[in-house]
Amino acid sequence: MDNIRNFCIIAHIDHGKSTLADRILQETGVLTEREMEEQVLDNMELEKERGITIKAQSVRLNYKADDGKEYIFNLIDTPGHVDFNYEVSRTLAACEGAILVVDSSQGVEAQTLANVYQAIDNNLEIVPVINKIDLPSARPDEVKKEIEDVIGIPCDDAPLVSAKVGIGIHDVLEAIVAKIPAPVSTPGQPCRALVFDSFYDTYKGVIVYCRVMDGSIKKGDTIRFMQSGKEYLVTEVGWFKPGTTIQSQEISAGEVGYIAAAIKNITDATVGDTITLANNPAKEPLPGYKEVQSMVYCGFYPIDGSDYENLRDALFKLQLNDAALIFEPETSQALGFGFRCGFLGLLHLEIIQERISREHNIDLITTTPSVIYHIYKTDGSMETLDNPTNMPNPTDIMRIEEPIVKASIMTPTEYVGNIMDLTTERRGTFINMDYLEETRVIMTYELPLNEVIYDFFDSLKSRTRGYASLNYELIGYKPSNLVKLDILLNNEMIDALSFIVHADKAYTRGRKIASKLKESIPRQQFEIPIQACIGSKIIARETVKAYRKDVLAKCYGGDITRKKKLLEKQKEGKKRMREFGSVEVPQEAFLSVLKLDE
Amino acid sequence: MKKTGLYIHIPFCIRKCNYCDFVSFSDKFDYVDNYFSHLFIELQYVIDQNKEISFDTVYIGGGTPSSVDSRYIKQIMSIIKNRLTHDCEVTIEVNPATVDINKLSDYLIAGVNRLSIGIQSFEQDLLKSLGRIHSSQEAINTVLLARKAGFKNINIDLIYGIPSINGHNHQTLCDWQHTLEIACGLGITHISAYSLIIEEGTNVYNWGCEYIDDVLDREMFYKCKQMLEKYGFVQYEISNFAVPGYESAHNIRYWKCKEYVGVGLNSASYLNGVRYKNTDDFHRYIGGDYQDKNETEILDEMDMMNEFMMLGFRMIDGPCPEEFKQRFHKDFMDVFGEKLLDLSKRGLIVKTNGRYNLTPKGLDYANEIFREFV
Numbered sequence: 001m002d003n004i005r006n007f008c009i010i011a012h013i014d015h016g017k018s019t020l021a022d023r024i025l026q027e028t029g030v031l032t033e034r035e036m037e038e039q040v041l042d043n044m045e046l047e048k049e050r051g052i053t054i055k056a057q058s059v060r061l062n063y064k065a066d067d068g069k070e071y072i073f074n075l076i077d078t079p080g081h082v083d084f085n086y087e088v089s090r091t092l093a094a095c096e097g098a099i100l101v102v103d104s105s106q107g108v109e110a111q112t113l114a115n116v117y118q119a120i121d122n123n124l125e126i127v128p129v130i131n132k133i134d135l136p137s138a139r140p141d142e143v144k145k146e147i148e149d150v151i152g153i154p155c156d157d158a159p160l161v162s163a164k165v166g167i168g169i170h171d172v173l174e175a176i177v178a179k180i181p182a183p184v185s186t187p188g189q190p191c192r193a194l195v196f197d198s199f200y201d202t203y204k205g206v207i208v209y210c211r212v213m214d215g216s217i218k219k220g221d222t223i224r225f226m227q228s229g230k231e232y233l234v235t236e237v238g239w240f241k242p243g244t245t246i247q248s249q250e251i252s253a254g255e256v257g258y259i260a261a262a263i264k265n266i267t268d269a270t271v272g273d274t275i276t277l278a279n280n281p282a283k284e285p286l287p288g289y290k291e292v293q294s295m296v297y298c299g300f301y302p303i304d305g306s307d308y309e310n311l312r313d314a315l316f317k318l319q320l321n322d323a324a325l326i327f328e329p330e331t332s333q334a335l336g337f338g339f340r341c342g343f344l345g346l347l348h349l350e351i352i353q354e355r356i357s358r359e360h361n362i363d364l365i366t367t368t369p370s371v372i373y374h375i376y377k378t379d380g381s382m383e384t385l386d387n388p389t390n391m392p393n394p395t396d397i398m399r400i401e402e403p404i405v406k407a408s409i410m411t412p413t414e415y416v417g418n419i420m421d422l423t424t425e426r427r428g429t430f431i432n433m434d435y436l437e438e439t440r441v442i443m444t445y446e447l448p449l450n451e452v453i454y455d456f457f458d459s460l461k462s463r464t465r466g467y468a469s470l471n472y473e474l475i476g477y478k479p480s481n482l483v484k485l486d487i488l489l490n491n492e493m494i495d496a497l498s499f500i501v502h503a504d505k506a507y508t509r510g511r512k513i514a515s516k517l518k519e520s521i522p523r524q525q526f527e528i529p530i531q532a533c534i535g536s537k538i539i540a541r542e543t544v545k546a547y548r549k550d551v552l553a554k555c556y557g558g559d560i561t562r563k564k565k566l567l568e569k570q571k572e573g574k575k576r577m578r579e580f581g582s583v584e585v586p587q588e589a590f591l592s593v594l595k596l597d598e
Numbered sequence: 599m600k601k602t603g604l605y606i607h608i609p610f611c612i613r614k615c616n617y618c619d620f621v622s623f624s625d626k627f628d629y630v631d632n633y634f635s636h637l638f639i640e641l642q643y644v645i646d647q648n649k650e651i652s653f654d655t656v657y658i659g660g661g662t663p664s665s666v667d668s669r670y671i672k673q674i675m676s677i678i679k680n681r682l683t684h685d686c687e688v689t690i691e692v693n694p695a696t697v698d699i700n701k702l703s704d705y706l707i708a709g710v711n712r713l714s715i716g717i718q719s720f721e722q723d724l725l726k727s728l729g730r731i732h733s734s735q736e737a738i739n740t741v742l743l744a745r746k747a748g749f750k751n752i753n754i755d756l757i758y759g760i761p762s763i764n765g766h767n768h769q770t771l772c773d774w775q776h777t778l779e780i781a782c783g784l785g786i787t788h789i790s791a792y793s794l795i796i797e798e799g800t801n802v803y804n805w806g807c808e809y810i811d812d813v814l815d816r817e818m819f820y821k822c823k824q825m826l827e828k829y830g831f832v833q834y835e836i837s838n839f840a841v842p843g844y845e846s847a848h849n850i851r852y853w854k855c856k857e858y859v860g861v862g863l864n865s866a867s868y869l870n871g872v873r874y875k876n877t878d879d880f881h882r883y884i885g886g887d888y889q890d891k892n893e894t895e896i897l898d899e900m901d902m903m904n905e906f907m908m909l910g911f912r913m914i915d916g917p918c919p920e921e922f923k924q925r926f927h928k929d930f931m932d933v934f935g936e937k938l939l940d941l942s943k944r945g946l947i948v949k950t951n952g953r954y955n956l957t958p959k960g961l962d963y964a965n966e967i968f969r970e971f972v
Contacts, residue, residue, distance in 0.1 A: 525963060525966075547812055548812045548813050548815070548816045548962060549793070549812040549815055549816055549962050549963070550962070550963045550964070550965040550966060551793070551836060551961065551962060551963065551964040551965055552795075552836075552964065552965055552968065553792045553793040553794075553795055553836065553837050554792050554795065554837060555836075555852070555853075555909070555912060558605055558852055558858055558860055558865070558866035558867070558868065559864075559866045559875070560852070560866070560868075560873070560905065560909070561866070561873060561875070561893070561895055564905075564908075564972050567908075567965065567968050567969050567972045568972050570965065570969060571969045571972060574969070
């Protein structure tokens, strides 16, 4: 066990985490040159395309160190985006150490801090690595000092690395051997293994990723999940190679590996549960993780109503790999049958939506995202509300409270003004501002979550030319003057477009949405009024003019096939629209109202 | 003997018009002889292979068939002469500034009895913006010449809804009215009036021209219908008007889903429930490889019934229930009753004398109806 090192890589998004992981794989020879491609650990097409890591991935490596000994590394790659902090937290519990990658031109960023503090809370040994030293703008010495000042980790011998070019990778590997402690366990204890991830395999059932803390597990053992109490016969154990699994005899204390046990139901093997052996069970489970809380809710509706069952299957399959996704059936007057889904944030929402359309080929309509409001009613009761449609009658409401987050924004000082403008627009309350160094500050705000979820991050990036970074955490609820804004198309209310907004911003939002809808709803055979209203009061109005003509003027020459194809194409286009009364609304219209700032 | 139609494609033009997306070339006149030698081979083959067929309509289109020497046309006619019915309608497309009285007389003597003249507009500036090679006066002269040569059945093509192209002004209602007035005074029997479609790949498309306001486009259509009706033309198809008795038999064949054989580059055939198409690759064609096998479409009964309805609704009288019954041994109300009732409810079609046909609203939104049948 002395030669095992379990570690993860933590970093702010884009600081080069996945590239460093690639290099480590290459250096330890786990992949041949031919197998090597960029972002090896990011399997999902979406991950490669967006250049981000969504799912944590683990891999086992062998490394012959300078001291002549063979070491086994278990590397777990983690996501960097704030929405996926949750994935990071569960990874940490499986490791003894974390490589902290810091971009030598950007320095410490908001998520660097958030991730480091999480790692420290989990008693992880932090190995700082200064990356991207090949960049002309690199300032490794300053960044080292910044890490020491801001985080308080000594950085004297932090490896200076360029993962992209391949400089200093060997130093990183040696630092892992030297600094990260080997796992410890108490011999003779009953088996305990922590489930830190799982995914669904069509042939083998749920594959459980776990870190064995005490004892060992082998094929043929009967395991018990301590929380669910379910027992299963182990059919396979092993460890990971990029993109595949390698079977082994057993996995034992200190090791990271997987277990397959023909588990059909993912809820029997939840992340955070402890696995023990049925014939010699442990007394106490390992400490689990915090339960994930969905921050953002919205409705998913198939454009084609007959896809409802497929959508249910798709969500179920995605949930197998993504415990943070929750959903339950709901109905909308406008959209029919669909699902109310809960997400970690807007990026999470977008990714799920994209995966449903790509991997499951279902066209979706997404309703306006909402946070969870607390509605205090005049009869003294309190309701939680995640769907604006269910908002009680205004006369029954005493007050509404909305979720508030504490947001930390790190930025070069020159953008402080821009950020103040942005946070003021978003109803933020300034808490304080600290200098990290002469030209960089960390600003702390209290912001209503519903102002953060839409496009706060995008706006922040665009107003700071990408230099600012953001992290936020929920701190509680505060009363607020909120109203429900409804959208009427052709005088019919479209419940799916209703949302809750601060009274002061209702007019602006209403007008923006009306004009966005006007752009994205194609002209039809009649005029379509678009109205935004609060209660019965109309606060904005636009009109989509009627079109007057839709006719193929010319059809002769016998080439009827071509004309038919044209008509078929038009028909396909229409299928992607949803009919409300007699108005056809394309999917894009729903999406466009979500991104008002573009 | 089975009666069908014959289409012959001649892909040469003096100049490619800015809105044109037909398969035609202005730079291949060196290959004219070569092309026709293959066209004759293909035509002879079709005739030999289909001994049971006679043609009651022939349409020589393009391109600009009149841009090549009339001996080629004469030879086409001599190849098919024995297979034409006695009342066969034989049309050739010609363009102003490519014909003289001799050429026209040659056509007539060879057996051509209908001319379709591509005029498009009588406004000088619009002709320029469309990229036509002729002037307004030349267009008028060509029509008069055709009548003088002895043609009794003459169509002209006109275009409305012309957008602003390359800095030229777009067409106005006034322009259009003027063009129609001239057209009506020429003593012709048929007018095709097309609302311009900006097709991908054309100059107009590549230059990024935008459609004129669709309200104006519709006004032009109503104006056209109103004026032509005053002069004795009857609208019998969405874009076609004729003095009664002079409707284009060949085009009606398409709209009634009857069979036809196509010969020449990019031509389509429809025989025994299968639609074939020739290659649109000029050099492949003159290399002796005529058909594009990838384009073959086998229609099942449902396809055929759908096409019957879709194309039938292009005609003002609508699809004919008796013909439907005769061809498919079914009542079209049994097959399409629900759709037809729905379209009626939406005010797009109406039942008159046992037939469904387009309402005035249906004429504006005909694609709504067509889409129901694809």
